[in-house]
Each structure stands twice: as C-alpha cells, then as structure tokens.
Amino acid sequence: MKMLIRLIVSFFVFIVDVVYGDRSYARFYVLETIARVPYFSYVSVLHLYETLGLWRKADLLKVHFAETWNELHHLLIMESLGGDRIWIDRFIAQHIAVAYYWVVVLLYMLFPQYAYYLMELIEDHAYQTYDDYLKINEAELKSQPAPQVAINFYRDGDLYMFDEVQTTSNHEFRRPKVDDLYDVFVNIRDDEREHVKTMVALQKPEARQTFKSPHTVFELIAANTDKTG
Template identity: 55%
Template sequence: IRAAYASLCWALDVMYAGRPIERFWILETVARMPYFVYISMLHLYESLGWWRAGAELRKARRSSRAELSGSLHVHFAEEWNELHHLQIMEALGGDLRWGDRFLAEHAAVFYYWALVLIYLISPAASYQFMEMVEGHAADTYAEFAEQNRERLQAIPPPLVALAYYKSGDLYLFDQFQTSWKAAGELRRPRCNNLYDVFINIRDDELEHVKTMAACQ
C-alpha cells in the first residue's frame, strides 16, 4: 500500500511540476473513484447477503467507527464534496488540455478497478490507502495556498465555490465532517476569495483523512 502511494505521489510531482491547477484537477478526477468503489462494494456485499447495515447505520448520525465503515451516505457525501473540488479546478482552467483529460480519465478507470480488487482483499487496506492519498492532497493544497497567499487573496472565488460552501446542500457537507460532528459543532467556512477556497479544500481533505482512518 505504501509503495503504491509513494509511486502515485512521485509520478504526479514529476509530471506536473509547475502546473499546480492541472495537477489538482487530475487529483480531484481520480479522488472521486474510491467513494464510488466503497458505495459499489457495500451494495454488492448487501446484495449477496454477506453484510447488511440497518437503517440507522445508513443515516450516519454519529461518527463511530462501525457507523462510518458501513455508511453509504457518508461516502456519497464525500464523493459530492470531491465533485465540487473538481468543478472548482475546472473553473480555474485545470481541464483545458486534451492530454490532461486523457490521462485523468484513463487513470480514474484504472484506479477504480485497482481499488475494487484491494477492497475485495482487505477493506481496511483500501481505506488506509485513501487515507494516505487524502493526507498528501491536504499537504499539497496547504503548501500551494501559503506560497501564493497574497495573489490568491486578490482573486474572487469561483461561483461554484460560493454555491457549494455558502448556499449549497449543507446537509451533505455536514455528513463527512468527522471531527466537527464528534465535537457537536457545525463547520461553516469562509469563502471571500480564492485563498479561502484553497484553505477550505485543504480542510475538506483533512476531514476525509479522519473519516478514512475511522473506517479502518
């Protein structure tokens, strides 16, 4: 798992040096796949009668380990979050090159089936791999935001970011806030400029890390 993670990070760092927005767009394209896998595999397990979750488990009202590991609703909310990250990067021009789109879409298909195989062998290993990937993404966003703070603070946020963080479906947004739910609080991020947007994405990724850790 760690070798695969290190190889993925190295490849992205080398191929997209000096092209951060395109790199983020590819990351977000691929980042949606694990949540599709988790939802698909949980449906498969239930359909085959191998494992079934009760109605309360699906609602994911609490953030216990058992609940998170079986919650289709939490994984859907996480995928919904990654979709909006992807749309933000598209608004910033991350998908303009055909070569980037070709690479991202084919990598996403490969990544999906690779994670299906890993999940069949060990669900915990699948969650562990995603925990490391999300952690790397959070570090990358944080580094980019701090290195470009002044420039980003002078740029208004994309409309898709405003719609998601300020006027979107906050019910789904709240579903994957693992640490905030545990503290009994609601996370309501600022979105006044592009710097805020990247900080929000970083914080989203950190919440994914905590959720993936709880699922193992």
C-alpha cells in the same frame, strides 16, 4: 501490505509532481479526478453486498456518497479554474481513474482496512499539497474572487452533504468563509483533513459495525438530550 501501499502512493506522487511541476490547477484537476474513485469503489461494493443480502450498513453508504459529492465539487472548482483545459490532462486523469476504480474494488472486497489506509495516505497527501500551495500563493489567491461553484457548495447551497464528511469533536459543523480564492483553497484543504479523519476511523476493527455518520451522531445526541432533559 502497508509498506507496499506507501511505496505505491509515493511513486504515484513522484510521477504526478514530475509531470505537472508548477502547473498547479492541472495537477489539482488530475488529483481530484482520481481522488473520487475509491469512494465510488466503496459504494459499489457496499451495494453489491446489500443486493446479495450479505451485509448492510446505511451510514457507510451515506458517508462515502457524501465524500464523492465533496470531491466532485473540488473537481468542479478546478475545472472552473481551467485545470481541465488541455485534453491530455483529461485523458490521463480519466484513464487512470477507470483502472484505479477496479483496483480499489478488489482491494476493498479482500482487505477493506487496507483500502481505507490507501485513501488515508492519498487524502493526507492532498491536504499537505493544498497547505503548501496556500503558503506559497497566499497573496495572489487573496486577490482573486471565489468561483461561483465554490460559493454555492460552501455557503449558499444545501449543506447537508457538506456536513456529512465532517468528523467533529465539538458537535458543530463547519461554516467556512468563501470571500476569495484563498478561502476556497483553505476549505478544500480542510475537507481533505476531514477525509483523513474518516479513513482513520474506518480502519478500527469494530468500525464496520459501530460507525455512524455525522448526522446520525447528532441525531443520537439530540435524542439523548431530550430524554435526559
């Protein structure tokens, strides 16, 4: 199954690279539109299980919704940069997203571990794509201002949802710079790395029972510290 998933992702990446070439913002717009979809699928299935009284895991719902929120702001940033300017790009992204939603719903219901593996590969590709883009375009990006939507999301707004996608080992949340467009793409790239970490963690056999969201982990640490202190 993993081999099949890798082949499908590789084929999709190849098609996107061929179609969009050096139209970076349009390609990022399409990728971010599609990248949100699995998190919607996960949340939908989890809601179904809870509604039917089969299974409930609040932390999974919270983290997956936070991931959709994170990807939404990546999408808003790409729109602010003109990535959705041409109607055919919107048409392609939105129609693929609708079909992809139902594919992931079915996969998540039957094989949740593989649904997370699929997203791990996609988010890892996104990380590598943004990292390569940063290396090639560093000087140009540093000369351009950060879009206001990025400033609001990464610095000036309510950061609770931003924190909920962070898998940290030192129990500190990221507080990134947003001084220019280069910083914005660094932040988006680093967000994708956080998504990869979460997808890897959720593939562990015990994850559905033991997984805790970042804020839940911090609350448990604080409670234990108070008890021992």
